[in-house]
Amino acid sequence: MLENLQLWYQHGWIRAIDLSFAQQLAKQLEDDQEAVVLLAAFVSYQLGRGHPCLDLAQLYAEPEQTLGLPPEHASVESLQACELPQQLLCNVAGAESLESAVQVLLESPAVNNDNSPLVLQGQRLYLRRYFRYEQQIKTDLAARMKALQPVNLGQLKHVLDELFGTQQTISWQRTACAMAMRSLFTIVTGGPGTGKTYTVVRLLATLQKLRGQPEPLRIRLAAPTGKAAARMSESIGNELLTLTSIDDVKADIPTEAVTLHRLLGTLPNSRSFRHHKDNPLHTDVVIIDEASMVDIEMMAAVVNALPPRARLILLGDKDQLASVEAGAILGQLCEQAEHGHYTPELTEWLNATTNVALPTDKTDASGAEWPYLQHTTMFHESRRFDPNKGIGKLADEVNRQQHVWLEQWLQDSDAMAAAHVEFDNIRMRAVPRPNHQSVQQLVEQGYAPLLKLIETRPESRNAEEIDVWAAKILKQLEQFQILTAVREGEWGMHQFNQRISYWLFGDQAAEHGWFEGRPVMVTHNDYSLDLRNGDIGIVLRREPNEPLRVAFPTTDGTIRWLLPSRLTQVDTAFAMTIHKSQGSEFSHTVMVLPEHDVPILTKELLYTGITRAKQQFTMVCAHPQLVLKAVRRRIQRSGGLANG
Numbered sequence: 001m002l003e004n005l006q007l008w009y010q011h012g013w014i015r016a017i018d019l020s021f022a023q024q025l026a027k028q029l030e031d032d033q034e035a036v037v038l039l040a041a042f043v044s045y046q047l048g049r050g051h052p053c054l055d056l057a058q059l060y061a062e063p064e065q066t067l068g069l070p071p072e073h074a075s076v077e078s079l080q081a082c083e084l085p086q087q088l089l090c091n092v093a094g095a096e097s098l099e100s101a102v103q104v105l106l107e108s109p110a111v112n113n114d115n116s117p118l119v120l121q122g123q124r125l126y127l128r129r130y131f132r133y134e135q136q137i138k139t140d141l142a143a144r145m146k147a148l149q150p151v152n153l154g155q156l157k158h159v160l161d162e163l164f165g166t167q168q169t170i171s172w173q174r175t176a177c178a179m180a181m182r183s184l185f186t187i188v189t190g191g192p193g194t195g196k197t198y199t200v201v202r203l204l205a206t207l208q209k210l211r212g213q214p215e216p217l218r219i220r221l222a223a224p225t226g227k228a229a230a231r232m233s234e235s236i237g238n239e240l241l242t243l244t245s246i247d248d249v250k251a252d253i254p255t256e257a258v259t260l261h262r263l264l265g266t267l268p269n270s271r272s273f274r275h276h277k278d279n280p281l282h283t284d285v286v287i288i289d290e291a292s293m294v295d296i297e298m299m300a301a302v303v304n305a306l307p308p309r310a311r312l313i314l315l316g317d318k319d320q321l322a323s324v325e326a327g328a329i330l331g332q333l334c335e336q337a338e339h340g341h342y343t344p345e346l347t348e349w350l351n352a353t354t355n356v357a358l359p360t361d362k363t364d365a366s367g368a369e370w371p372y373l374q375h376t377t378m379f380h381e382s383r384r385f386d387p388n389k390g391i392g393k394l395a396d397e398v399n400r401q402q403h404v405w406l407e408q409w410l411q412d413s414d415a416m417a418a419a420h421v422e423f424d425n426i427r428m429r430a431v432p433r434p435n436h437q438s439v440q441q442l443v444e445q446g447y448a449p450l451l452k453l454i455e456t457r458p459e460s461r462n463a464e465e466i467d468v469w470a471a472k473i474l475k476q477l478e479q480f481q482i483l484t485a486v487r488e489g490e491w492g493m494h495q496f497n498q499r500i501s502y503w504l505f506g507d508q509a510a511e512h513g514w515f516e517g518r519p520v521m522v523t524h525n526d527y528s529l530d531l532r533n534g535d536i537g538i539v540l541r542r543e544p545n546e547p548l549r550v551a552f553p554t555t556d557g558t559i560r561w562l563l564p565s566r567l568t569q570v571d572t573a574f575a576m577t578i579h580k581s582q583g584s585e586f587s588h589t590v591m592v593l594p595e596h597d598v599p600i601l602t603k604e605l606l607y608t609g610i611t612r613a614k615q616q617f618t619m620v621c622a623h624p625q626l627v628l629k630a631v632r633r634r635i636q637r638s639g640g641l642a643n644g
């Protein structure tokens with residue numbers, strides 16, 4: 001079995017850490033524990049793929065699909081050399097079936113003992129650390145949900161009338177504000193442009209107006225990445241400007257959002273933070289935007305640092321891909337949110353805050369079985385996109401896994417788009433090869449304004465003017481973006497970056513890794529440089545004869561200039577993976593699919609890619625029918641947050 005894992009590692013199927021974890025464990029255990037060692041390797045491997053635990057029921061129902069093995073880039077040679085997961089499970093004593101595996105695990109000294117490396121909870125197998133994170137989050141959220149707050153319903157109704165006007169139809173935005181007054185934990189979920197920011201500003205105004213204390217509530221805004229924090233600051237600032245009915249509390253609503261790392265205070269060379277249980281944050285309310293990107297370790301750190309009396313409010317789109325690191329927190333907490341599942345008691349309470357009763361189909365006599373949903377509001381109506389056409393319609397059809405309309409779109413061509421207004425800002429480009437002339441044209445047109453802007457470098461040596469120029473260029477990067485589904489291969493992120501660098505900059509791009517105009521994405525957190533995984537910069541020259549530097553935006557609007565030699569872990573970012581694009585939006589988003597179907601192609605991946613587009617969306621692929629296959633496939637979220 002270990003030899004097989006060794007082969008998997010040699011062929012790039014699993015990580016070195018997965019193999020060495022299995023080897024270490026094998027050394028500590030008796031020979032009859034092979035099944036435990038194999039399953040432990042799977043737990044570690046799943047962690048690397050974003051799952052905080054191994055769901056044994058899923059594993060035994062669909063081993064290959066659950067593990068995503070063989071991987072998308074598996075060579076013919078590796079397919080010949082390596083056994084498939086199903087074969088391996090069958091060949092290891094005790095691992096043949098779900099029942100035998102659970103039995104062996106329960107009897108093993110490596111499982112469910114004091115400080116044992118593994119924990120089995122029902123049919124989910126965890127590394128102990130991740131089990132602890134999950135328990136910590138569950139316990140904390142349960143306490144915050146239980147802490148029902150005294151609310152004067154008459155006053156609340158009055159404030160909500162002031163903020164939302166008197167309604168004729170149900171306003172879920174108003175419902176979300178009311179719900180947030182009720183306890184110390186709230187989730188607001190919805191797709192792009194459904195009014196989460198609009199609502200949160202009103203929610204904060206409501207909290208401040210009804211605070212019941214002379215001094216303002218201390219509110220902190222945070223997001224998982226620098227980019228998401230910058231967007232949060234900008235959109236909350238803009239929304240506040242338009243709101244006149246809250247002049248009395250406007251000054252008490254902050255507009256500056258920080259990254260979660262900054263909120264908690266990073267410590268050099270440590271996974272721990274400055275703020276924790278014994279040194280909690282000085283705050284009454286924490287709002288986290290883009291919560292779908294928060295991983296389990298970070299969420300555990302947040303709840304650990306949050307004072308017990310503080311409110312936690314999560315905003316995000318539950319239907320998006322989960323965080324790159326382990327833990328689909330938001331997706332687990334809001335599963336089924338579209339159906340409401342509100343208890344009759346909650347429905348009655350919410351109805352008392354408005355003149356318009358909740359639709360009866362959102363109430364569920366068994367709602368108590370959905371504890372998190374009693375604190376969740378889901379928005380469906382996009383204020384930015386027309387749900388009947390273009391990006392709005394495409395995103396919705398994909399999200400709901402509907403085929404009929406999609407099939408029509410897939411036959412698309414420019415003629416089709418011209419004839420159907422429904423397809424006006426979405427294009428399908430079926431191309432035989434990724435280096436096809438039409439792709440090159442698309443890219444050259446998309447990046448032409450960026451190249452032009454780079455040529456307008458100020459003649460003066462005035463640092464401020466140069467920073468303004470760099471800021472404009474960085475902003476321009478949000479206009480056009482290629483997103484790929486996969487990293488490797490002809491249709492993958494790496495090769496697209498090489499191709500685009502060559503199309504735009506010719507041989508100099510191939511000869512010099514660093515060249516002016518190269519956008520880069522940081523691929524690992526670098527605490528010493530205060531750079532985060534996902535941060536984007538661009539290579540520029542402040543003066544014609546100066547060395548190249550990489551310009552990064554900062555949250556206060558200034559530019560940081562770093563020498564390329566200081567950046568060890570970056571990728572070119574003309575093309576980025578859909579995973580890495582989370583939390584960003586681009587005016588024109590181009591999504592590239594691989595040539596063949598791979599397990600990573602899911603409806604969540606497509607939905608996330610499509611919803612990055614603000615004005616124009618183009619899909620590039622060899623076989624449009626692949627879209628239908630991807631739409632049928634859903635990500636299996638592993639984790640025990642929602643259940644016992």
Ligand SMILES: Nc1ncnc2c1ncn2[C@@H]1O[C@H](COP(=O)(O)OP(=O)(O)OP(=O)(O)O)[C@@H](O)[C@H]1O
Pocket residue numbers: 173190191192193194195196197198199235239383384
């Ligand atoms: N009830 C409403 N009445 C009028 N305008 C609204 C309402 N709700 C939202 N809007 C407007 O719709 C636009 C999109 O809303 P908002 O930015 O709050 O959405 P969002 O869910 O935060 O989007 P994203 O996830 O993309 O940041 C904004 O211009 C906002 O002012």
